[in-house]
Amino acid sequence: KAGVTQTPRYLIKTRGQQVTLSCSPISGHRSVSWYQQTPGQGLQFLFEYFSETQRNKGNFPGRFSGRQFSNSRSEMNVSTLELGDSALYLCASSLEWAGELFFGEGSRLTVL
């Protein structure tokens, strides 16, 4: 069974640009969560989607948004990038809402 797949794995953007990250969950998993990992703040919850509905949202500005499609694949978007958005963005899927999480390898975003 394939694991959680995140694309792209690495990307470099400049301030003011926007970025879209993609996450394909494990087959059959209906919940997708996103976390931001930085050396300073550690791992912080961004949002969780279940059956195309955002069920939970962390304390991030409105520049961070996401969505989930009918096939459970999820995307997150960050607009007007800032230097502080440089981070490893982790996606995790679970069978049900707030179930056991299975993480992808992450998308490493560098903002110059």
Add this chain to the structure above:
Amino acid sequence: AQTVTQSQPEMSVQEAETVTLSCTYDTSESDYYLFWYKQPPSRQMILVIRQEAYKQQNATENRFSVNFQKAAKSFSLKISDSQLGDAAMYFCAYRSPNYGGSQGNLIFGKGTKLSVKP
């Protein structure tokens, strides 16, 4: 709000020896879940062990075991017979119970970097 604290930024252990990683948490809830996750360098995070707060018995998974002290709000991870492959960042995490209206996200500690010496 719940918080998770890992007071040891780095730890080191000799191969085949035992090491204990510390974690404390703060919550006003009586029912919750606790986890230890392992994140090897440039690899995905994987679940090592989980503990339900209502269970008094400490969880065990092969060489990994926890010492769960609910009253003290302490949740330490013991790794026995350490192996080179155990070298990684270890994160302690807390999650509220899954019921209507509750937030099911994980709250992570800052992590402990474990080195294993051959």
